[in-house]
Amino acid sequence: MATVMERVQTIVADKLSVDEAEVLPEASFMEDLMADSLDLVELIMAFEEEFSDDDTTIEISDEDAEGITTVQAAIDFLAANGVSDD
Template sequence: MIFEKLQEIIADKLGIETEEVKMESDLREDLEADSLDVVDIVMSIEEEFDVTVPSEDEESLKTVGDVVKFIEDNK
């Protein structure tokens, strides 16, 4: 559930197909998200999942799997 919704958010923000977003995908390397994309994705995650992502934690969210775990741990 979380992963599928996250796939939609990331694909929408980056203009890619949802199938390209995998648990092991690195946001910056594999999906080519720049720093503004990451901020936009984080803001959408905060709104969609009702979580707060402190700016110091943004750098630790490297893969889609990292983001899923963060959401699960902070919901």
């Protein structure tokens, strides 16, 4: 099974039409990956869908979403909410 990082990379690359190699932990969605505000909303929704399952529902509030500005911030948020590589 893919790691959280790999899953986040795949989502970001798909939604922002960038190469997965560009989706580094320190990459800023807006500055480095050229996302706009609509792209960010789509990313948040994709993270919620990808990482929710029958046992866990991931919900990212607008306030939390404002703090998710980099790939690592997304991974950290997911980890803090029970998502792991298991």
